[in-house]
Amino acid sequence: MNLSMKDKILQHFLQSKGEPISGQQLADELGISRTAIWKHLQTLQEEGYEFITIKKKGYQLVAAPDRVDAAKISSFLNTKRFGYSIHYFEEIDSTQTVAQKLARQGAEDGTVIIAEEQTGGKGRMQRIWHSAKGKGIWMTVIIRPNILPHQAPQLTLVAAVSVVMAMKSLYRNFTPEIKWPNDILINGKKCAGILTEMLAEMDRVDGLLIGIGINTNHELDDFPEEIQSIATSIAIEEKRKVDRAELVAEILKNLEHYTDEYVANGFTSIKSLWEEHSGTIGKRIKASTIRETIEGQAIGITDEGVLEILLDDGQVKKVYSADIEIQN
Numbered sequence: 001m002n003l004s005m006k007d008k009i010l011q012h013f014l015q016s017k018g019e020p021i022s023g024q025q026l027a028d029e030l031g032i033s034r035t036a037i038w039k040h041l042q043t044l045q046e047e048g049y050e051f052i053t054i055k056k057k058g059y060q061l062v063a064a065p066d067r068v069d070a071a072k073i074s075s076f077l078n079t080k081r082f083g084y085s086i087h088y089f090e091e092i093d094s095t096q097t098v099a100q101k102l103a104r105q106g107a108e109d110g111t112v113i114i115a116e117e118q119t120g121g122k123g124r125m126q127r128i129w130h131s132a133k134g135k136g137i138w139m140t141v142i143i144r145p146n147i148l149p150h151q152a153p154q155l156t157l158v159a160a161v162s163v164v165m166a167m168k169s170l171y172r173n174f175t176p177e178i179k180w181p182n183d184i185l186i187n188g189k190k191c192a193g194i195l196t197e198m199l200a201e202m203d204r205v206d207g208l209l210i211g212i213g214i215n216t217n218h219e220l221d222d223f224p225e226e227i228q229s230i231a232t233s234i235a236i237e238e239k240r241k242v243d244r245a246e247l248v249a250e251i252l253k254n255l256e257h258y259t260d261e262y263v264a265n266g267f268t269s270i271k272s273l274w275e276e277h278s279g280t281i282g283k284r285i286k287a288s289t290i291r292e293t294i295e296g297q298a299i300g301i302t303d304e305g306v307l308e309i310l311l312d313d314g315q316v317k318k319v320y321s322a323d324i325e326i327q328n
């Protein structure tokens with residue numbers, strides 16, 4: 001993990017769960033002087049962390065700002081590769097843009113780009129993704145699975161399963177549902193969206209940029225008015241604020257696991273989990289593709305992750321990419 005010395009010190013405190021740590025012990029473990037430790041603690045205080053000194057015991061972390069930085073995420077991380085390189089920004093136009101640059105420069109599998117705020121957050125097809133400061137998870141994970149370009153859309157479904165399974169393992173008060181292909185809904189409202197972009201040649205994928213946006217600690221009026229009737233957040237549904245870094249770490253664990261499973265065994269291994277959490281299958285839907293709008297019943301996804309719609313005339317139509325409206 002490529003943490004700076006300051007972040008390494010912080011990680012020790014985050015992992016100590018409120019227990020004091022002696023300056024000498026830290027200095028010995030990290031191989032730097034006590035004065036250097038003290039200087040890093042000063043910088044952390046300037047960033048909003050609060051330490052008190054306890055006689056004969058050392059320093060105790062008593063308050064931490066609500067951030068999703070590398071040290072905070074790594075204190076929860078339980079992965080083999082993902083999240084070992086984390087690029088954190090207070091503010092960025094879009095994590096996808098940075099990811100694209102880093103991926104071209106050779107960033108490793110599982111590199112994470114995450115920001116407190118995006119000023120130009122992107123949805124699909126040049127749409128806007130609202131990314132309020134400090135409220136959500138706005139991150140891109142660069143992954144480099146050994147797949148062919150036509151398989152890339154399936155990774156959106158793998159990511160959706162990873163997010164839903166993470167929510168299910170951490171929260172109890174709601175049931176998230178996947179809306180094909182890239183939305184996570186709670187009680188019919190959008191809580192998260194996924195944007196998958198690809199760096200590829202004709203016959204080879206160099207990397208995928210899995211953009212994940214999750215409304216986490218928003219109150220309703222943290223959303224712009226135009227989406228207040230269609231958007232929700234985990235805090236609204238779970239009825240409490242949640243730890244964003246903990247959720248990030250859980251998603252990274254799942255994304256690594258399910259991507260590896262997908263590469264080893266193909267989409268069928270993920271398909272049943274996807275179907276189990278789908279709010280689309282079995283419903284009457286309207287699907288708008290770039291070419292046409294069709295209505296019918298969503299009857300399933302294929303082994304390639306393509307949506308199948310039963311039209312009123314009995315024909316079954318395959319849809320590769322579309323916006324879906326679920327009808328009652």
Ligand code: BT5
Pocket residue numbers: 093094095096118120121122123124125127128129130131137138139140182183190191192193194195211212213214215227230231232
């Ligand atoms: C998506 O697009 O749902 C993909 C969103 C991906 C966002 C992540 S954040 C990290 C990474 N960096 C980026 O710049 N993007 C990715 P789409 O299916 O096209 O949905 C976009 C539509 O969702 C908009 O037209 C709005 O109607 C609605 N929307 C925008 N912001 C929202 C929000 N915060 N919550 C719920 N709905 C929103």
